[in-house]
Amino acid sequence: MDFPIFHLDFMGDRLLIAIIAVLHVLINHGLAVGFIPLVTWIEYLGFKKGGKNAIVNNEWDQLAHRLMTVAFIITTTIGAMTGVGIWFASSLVNPAYIGSLIRVFYGAWFVEWTVFVTEVVLILLYYLSWKRSLASIEAKAKHIKLGAALSIFSWITMSIIVSILGFMMDTGSWVENKTFIAGFTNPIYLPQLAFRTPLAALMAGAIGLFLTKLFTKNGSSFQQDSSKKIALWMLLMLPFTLAGALAYYFKIPELMIGNLPVAVGTMDFQSWYDLLVKFIIGALTTVLLIAGTVYFKPKLKIPTIVYILPVIGMLGFAGIFERIREFIRKPYVIGNYMYSNTLRKEDYPLFKRDGVLAHATYSPVKEVTEENKLVAGEQVFMISCSRCHTTRGINSVVDKFENMYSLKEGEKLNGDLMKNYIKHIENARYFMPPFPGNEAELSALVEYIKHIQDDGTPIDHQATSMR
Numbered sequence: 001m002d003f004p005i006f007h008l009d010f011m012g013d014r015l016l017i018a019i020i021a022v023l024h025v026l027i028n029h030g031l032a033v034g035f036i037p038l039v040t041w042i043e044y045l046g047f048k049k050g051g052k053n054a055i056v057n058n059e060w061d062q063l064a065h066r067l068m069t070v071a072f073i074i075t076t077t078i079g080a081m082t083g084v085g086i087w088f089a090s091s092l093v094n095p096a097y098i099g100s101l102i103r104v105f106y107g108a109w110f111v112e113w114t115v116f117v118t119e120v121v122l123i124l125l126y127y128l129s130w131k132r133s134l135a136s137i138e139a140k141a142k143h144i145k146l147g148a149a150l151s152i153f154s155w156i157t158m159s160i161i162v163s164i165l166g167f168m169m170d171t172g173s174w175v176e177n178k179t180f181i182a183g184f185t186n187p188i189y190l191p192q193l194a195f196r197t198p199l200a201a202l203m204a205g206a207i208g209l210f211l212t213k214l215f216t217k218n219g220s221s222f223q224q225d226s227s228k229k230i231a232l233w234m235l236l237m238l239p240f241t242l243a244g245a246l247a248y249y250f251k252i253p254e255l256m257i258g259n260l261p262v263a264v265g266t267m268d269f270q271s272w273y274d275l276l277v278k279f280i281i282g283a284l285t286t287v288l289l290i291a292g293t294v295y296f297k298p299k300l301k302i303p304t305i306v307y308i309l310p311v312i313g314m315l316g317f318a319g320i321f322e323r324i325r326e327f328i329r330k331p332y333v334i335g336n337y338m339y340s341n342t343l344r345k346e347d348y349p350l351f352k353r354d355g356v357l358a359h360a361t362y363s364p365v366k367e368v369t370e371e372n373k374l375v376a377g378e379q380v381f382m383i384s385c386s387r388c389h390t391t392r393g394i395n396s397v398v399d400k401f402e403n404m405y406s407l408k409e410g411e412k413l414n415g416d417l418m419k420n421y422i423k424h425i426e427n428a429r430y431f432m433p434p435f436p437g438n439e440a441e442l443s444a445l446v447e448y449i450k451h452i453q454d455d456g457t458p459i460d461h462q463a464t465s466m467r
């Protein structure tokens with residue numbers, strides 16, 4: 001609690017991070033990690049088809065160049081900004097957690113930076129030297145090697161981050177021995193990498209197939225040939241994606257058992273779990289059908305709109321997968337170590353003894369009194385609930401209580417019931433961390449929530465007017 005608390009009360013902090021992060025993952029996987037090897041491969045095919053008198057086959061080379069133009073523009077703008085944006089947004093919302101990750105992954109973070117800078121330099125070189133690569137056979141061969149190097153570096157960038165993502169879900173033996181190696185080689189790391197790698201390639205294939213349909217002349221033999229190659233790419237990646245998804249999928253229940261001791265709560269997760277299964281089946285079947293048709297029946301006329309289906313399927317699939325990954329680590333932001341409310345598990349006894357306010361550097365009040373009850377309650381809300389709930393916005397705490405007690409319009413919340421609930425909140429719903437504060441802070445929190453219900457004063461206005 002050494003940091004000020006940033007809070008977006010209308011949409012919630014979770015949504016802010018989710019929008020930036022999901023956008024980033026879709027671009028990173030679909031247009032960088034999986035896409036660049038695909039473009040390099042198409043460029044290579046054009047090189048091979050060049051024949052005796054030409055350096056390349058122009059149609060193939062132009063297609064590769066056009067695909068790369070799309071990737072270049074999007075990855076170097078929205079892709080790069082959202083990538084950095086994730087760290088800005090999550091440092092704002094949960095600085096303690098980013099602080100912990102930096103401490104554990106200190107060296108890896110530095111390596112990540114050098115790899116990322118290399119990736120950016122390579123992408124600039126690869127794209128901007130395309131014209132010059134057409135000057136000679138040697139230049140083209142070199143250029144293709146550059147594409148291969150870029151593919152490898154984009155993959156390494158992702159593979160370091162995936163270790164950190166795995167660590168957030170399950171810290172493995174790190175909780176006991178606190179070594180970097182234990183953190184880096186956490187149990188979720190390899191299954192997740194085994195899933196993300198072919199997933200990225202498959203997403204890229206879906207996007208590539210769609211773009212190729214747009215970039216080539218309808219019905220031309222080149223359209224058939226190039227689409228057939230991309231369909232082959234997709235068909236080859238499909239079994240690996242499925243195998244990776246299963247490896248990862250079977251890690252999830254294991255993790256749930258470790259992290260989520262309360263059986264009732266799992267019902268809530270169940271619906272997402274079912275959705276994931278439906279999405280795995282639905283998205284992969286769509287990809288199989290369309291890629292299979294393009295490959296085996298290249299002459300069949302398929303309307304452009306149909307090519308969007310695998311793109312939507314793959315993006316939706318990846319999006320849902322990210323949502324589940326985020327959800328199942330709750331109530332922790334770092335498995336078994338730090339709760340999503342930014343408080344460390346091992347500090348709880350201290351908070352129970354002294355109260356959380358006493359340890360909250362930026363709280364204007366350090367102890368609950370009769371006069372400061374609402375200000376104190378607001379602070380307790382900010383510390384223990386605001387990372388996931390707003391007062392009146394999305395996932396509003398007042399709405400949650402009103403719905404849970406099935407209150408009718410105008411009915412008031414019952415403070416005693418709420419106190420009892422919050423005291424054992426982690427048993428009621430496994431995804432919420434235990435309440436960290438003492439009795440007086442619990443009363444103040446309940447007073448504050450009731451106050452919000454009464455007159456709905458938004459939190460920002462309160463914070464400035466009451467201090």
Ligand code: HEC
Pocket residue numbers: 330331340341384385386387388389395397400401403404422425429431432433435
């Ligand atoms: C780690 C995130 C997180 C924290 C911290 C958190 N909650 Fe929740 N809470 C949730 C989620 C997620 C839901 C379910 C939202 C939904 O309906 O999908 C929820 C639901 C609830 C519900 C409704 C439960 C039900 O069974 O209908 C109440 C009441 C509630 N929260 C109160 C609180 C209070 C009070 C605090 C602070 C002491 C708090 N929560 C802290 C994530 C959190």
